[in-house]
Amino acid sequence: MATIAVENYLKHVLLLSEGGDDLVSMGELAAALAVVPGTATTMVKALATEGLVSHRPRYGVRLTAEGRRVALGVLRRHRIIETFLVEVLKMDWTEVHAEAELLEHAISDTVLDRLDALLGHPATDPHGDPIPTRLGKLDSQVYATLATCGIDKPLRIVRVTEQSGEFLQFAEQHGLRPGAKARVTERNLAASLLTLKMDRDRTVTLSLSAAGHILVAPVK
Amino acid sequence: MATIAVENYLKHVLLLSEGGDDLVSMGELAAALAVVPGTATTMVKALATEGLVSHRPRYGVRLTAEGRRVALGVLRRHRIIETFLVEVLKMDWTEVHAEAELLEHAISDTVLDRLDALLGHPATDPHGDPIPTRLGKLDSQVYATLATCGIDKPLRIVRVTEQSGEFLQFAEQHGLRPGAKARVTERNLAASLLTLKMDRDRTVTLSLSAAGHILVAPVK
DNA sequence: GTTTCTATTTTGATTAGTCAAAATAAATCT
């Protein structure tokens, strides 16, 4: 039985390895978990002897098949709980992340399956993040971001990959939520800024780094 | 911030002191928490220095006002979660106790208040146990039990004070659930048995000790 | 009023997770 700490380590290794590089560094991992690097090293070594990760000392860590299975379970719980909090309890999508962080380690499979059914087996959570299936399949579709997409093409926001309350509240305030329509009108690399037009001609300006967290798909 | 272990100790001191005796013994407490007695002693001493209980060494332990406040919070969470699991997720009232035991330490006040509102601010959980209010008021109405009530009087079951799955499934199987109507037809002290008539002339026999866990009120 | 029984407390160890700070290895820069 994985402890809460173990579940969190595995979840964060999964999330950090999503974005490309194969091995997750101790630095990244320690920062994500808000522990000191030495703690991450110690824990990773323990996880490695349990067969949940493989550790290449001095280079980084990666999930084993078993570790990935556990991590996907945690992620599934997290995202179903977030969806429940928004859809049923009508909480704000900008504030449910922290709540789900707590509950994801305490909910049983029975309760989770009931929630999933109540919600109609959703494919994504309120941020647009894909929900792993019971069988451990995770949709890995790659989207463009506002920082990388074409200019003046009609777009639909599909996902916002940032959990911080401030960022999400900023996004919500300007209508940058999953499902919203948008169009990039100008991208200024020198100033690292980007301008876009939302519904009803609302204009929004944001930094390229922020834009990188907003995933979009072309509107057919 | 109280840890999970601290919350559990305080909750069990509260539950064990409900049934009468002022001081809760280390033996009872250790048994309720499934730890060895020495562990309970150690923990209780720590709780005492935190001002959450007062410990009379060799005699027992009692909650302070602050400890009671914390314990009532845990109990409120537990019972609201149980109610949610039955009313919204349609789980069986005989199986929700263990689930709530896990979730009660992970749910925030925000989520709890939303659940409470969704459920219409219930006064009791599915077992008939009273739910402490946000302000820490706990209904302490005293009921007769099937072991102590009068013979041949029409009764309504108001509460079942046993959490074990087996007991509850037995109760459910024979219609002994909160709200059901019943009438004691015979009480045999020698054999420590009791017979009662339920709806549609169903007859049920159970031990006096089991009967002591089924609380009843006279039907007006 | 001793002795005996039983519950409680104490003592010494263990496990999980963490931090601070010293040691070390890899990468980078002359």
Add this chain to the structure above:
DNA sequence: AGATTTATTTTGACTAATCAAAATAGAAAC
């Protein structure tokens, strides 16, 4: 290549919660 910077690992220490087993204090029995 040698020196410096930076990330990682190691070491030693700490906290919370637990157990096993020895010591002890009340209560009950004689």
